Amino acid sequence: MGAAKSKRVPRAVRERQMMDAAVRTFARRGYRAASMDEIAELAGVSKPLVYLYLNSKEDLFNAVIRRESVALVAAVTAAVERDAAADRQLWSGLTGFFAHTAEHPDGWAVLHQQARTQGESFAVEVAAMRAEIVRFVTGLIAAAAKEAGCAGELADREVAGLAHALVGAAESLAEWANARTADGASAFGPSGEGARPTAEEAADTLMNFAWSGLGRLMRGERWTPA
Amino acid sequence: MGAAKSKRVPRAVRERQMMDAAVRTFARRGYRAASMDEIAELAGVSKPLVYLYLNSKEDLFNAVIRRESVALVAAVTAAVERDAAADRQLWSGLTGFFAHTAEHPDGWAVLHQQARTQGESFAVEVAAMRAEIVRFVTGLIAAAAKEAGCAGELADREVAGLAHALVGAAESLAEWANARTADGASAFGPSGEGARPTAEEAADTLMNFAWSGLGRLMRGERWTPA
Amino acid sequence: MGAAKSKRVPRAVRERQMMDAAVRTFARRGYRAASMDEIAELAGVSKPLVYLYLNSKEDLFNAVIRRESVALVAAVTAAVERDAAADRQLWSGLTGFFAHTAEHPDGWAVLHQQARTQGESFAVEVAAMRAEIVRFVTGLIAAAAKEAGCAGELADREVAGLAHALVGAAESLAEWANARTADGASAFGPSGEGARPTAEEAADTLMNFAWSGLGRLMRGERWTPA
């Protein structure tokens, strides 16, 4: 079971194998239901080795969360086109986000679904990463507002709220796009009935959905119930 | 802990007490980490009675999911102002949704966070409920498009995708609003720094965020990366 | 479930219903695996009533053992043709035994299979009944020996041993005859392939199998390994 028997592997490599196995297992089973036995077997090593290197289940989960967080932030950061206009920056960041989560569905599942539901101590780690992204988006919205010459009309906290909502919507879209459930047609772009949207298509959709509304908000046009 | 000792209670009442305890425990701990011992104690009864009435941990969780699903759908349905315009209907439904999730944060946590991550069998129940809501929102967007006289321009599957995104954004907002973490300012409305937004405020924000963008989409104005 | 609802039944009748249910349940499940719940439901009454009348699971099992023992001894005793020759008496007793066990397979299963394997306290009850039957057979063999005029040649304890063996063979035959397993042809009499033998056929077979050997023994002819 697991990887083909290969003895005497350098520690760094073994650790990566273990964490890969852990990501996959935590994503599929959840923190509690994942057993160290399963992780060790999937990694192709014995359990004591996992403990020797990663210390405990909790530490292992934390290490996984951190690794995946860092990777996600790095992917988004790398995707942003620094010198473009704010909307284009946002779009390129979203594209990086959707591309990374699509390529690493298990990592995303651990961050988005598991880590946040298994106790405060794990959640804070993810919250920190999320805050970093929200801060970045907040900056973009503020910049766009300034570009549009309406700086005074959107309160800082309102901007932050909108950033939160936008990030939330992106997460929701990513989750939906990665779901393997065939609950009907995928509603994105030209890639055909039922196909999973590409990262660009997902980013387009979200920009259309939200950015336009933001633009109106910046112009002071508000929707009101009455 | 639990309710004040009150012996010889009719079955229906006891069952409700147990399910209340279960909702709370599942929400806080997650399905696996929640123990039947803890649930029983919180309900103020012995474990065997929980098994006698609710059969098994799995059945109990399913019962909880179903009860909370039904309650949520009922709350949203009841809140919708049937004869109003599409946007007003959506707004009123969102208000009902935010009000209910704010009043029943544990129920919402079970549905949104726990049930969807603990195995397919639980997830389908929630997926069914969600599909019902998405269907309703899809209808409203289509109605709005017709009112706006642009029926032909938005493909059915595009409408469905937008409905998904909107529901996802609402869920994300509800989760954020209910989060007990004090990670900074709440960005909504006039209720003051750090305060949780009222249901109406949350609905306003979402309408501003999304509905305007939808309006532009319906008029054929699209955001494009270039 | 259970008998049709009929309230206010006299105690004697209720007790019989309960013991009938108990016999059936103990026979099918064994003492430990049989639950008082199942017995009560099968009897069509509530559990507290079973306890009120029969006191405890152990008492219930003992009551069942006693009732079935008494019934079996009575059936065998009634079947014996008192004034016939010894071999005819034995044959008629065996016929009664096979007839009763065939008519009451659950009772026989409780006595033969369950009671003897669930602890000394239950086994002694059955042992007493068995001893009574062995005593009766011992007397018949002794009488036959005397009739055959060879009293001195068979020691008392040898006679007792033979009686034990004969009773054992009869029990084994009864068990086999009552088994519902279709492991091949039934080897008895003219009742057709695969049919269960009648009580008379079973008795004939056993007499042929054993009584003839006993006759030779009584004449001093012994089988020896050399």
Place this chain on the structure above:
Amino acid sequence: MGAAKSKRVPRAVRERQMMDAAVRTFARRGYRAASMDEIAELAGVSKPLVYLYLNSKEDLFNAVIRRESVALVAAVTAAVERDAAADRQLWSGLTGFFAHTAEHPDGWAVLHQQARTQGESFAVEVAAMRAEIVRFVTGLIAAAAKEAGCAGELADREVAGLAHALVGAAESLAEWANARTADGASAFGPSGEGARPTAEEAADTLMNFAWSGLGRLMRGERWTPA
């Protein structure tokens, strides 16, 4: 209790220790009443180790049944004097049977008393072993009939029935001989009041009891009730 504390024992040895403890416990308590706790303690190990090696109570019971079945068949097979006459072969096989069951009373109790009364799935294993022995005895009786030149007179199914009866009688004798109840004198051979018969004595008794009768049957002499 259990073996003297000896840590770090190879798996094969530990498994044997556990199965020895299991045989003993199942024999004394029955399948249901035997607890894994008791078995583990008797084996001198912790419960988790029993589960690690033997998987479950059911698997453990099955493993025990299989091991004891194989051992019994091997013992009988080894004891048979292949080139002797049919009666001598039967006698030697019976001797092996009685010797083995006397040496392994717990194993025999598990096979004969427990396995057959704890549900079909266990019973079939024992039934298969028993069928093998019955087949062997059937062959011997048929051979004896041929030696005696009366092949045509005993129908095949009658032979099979007699073999069943003979095996049943042997089982019954073995059970009686092994019984720890002191219900009176043992009736066998010259070994003294109350002593358990040797395997040879038991075999002699059974041959005298049954083989002579078979001889008469083969000569066409039948006992009839009239």
Place this chain on the structure above:
DNA sequence: AATGAATGAGAATTCATTCAT
């Protein structure tokens, strides 16, 4: 005569974790 409500005590099974090599 009869039952709905309730539980203490245990049973099987799992799992994170350590020890000795």
Place this chain on the structure above:
DNA sequence: AATGAATGAATTCTCATTCAT
């Protein structure tokens, strides 16, 4: 660098039995 052997501490679930009416 790596592992076979081993366990303490839960956790789910069952069952005989009793109480109050």
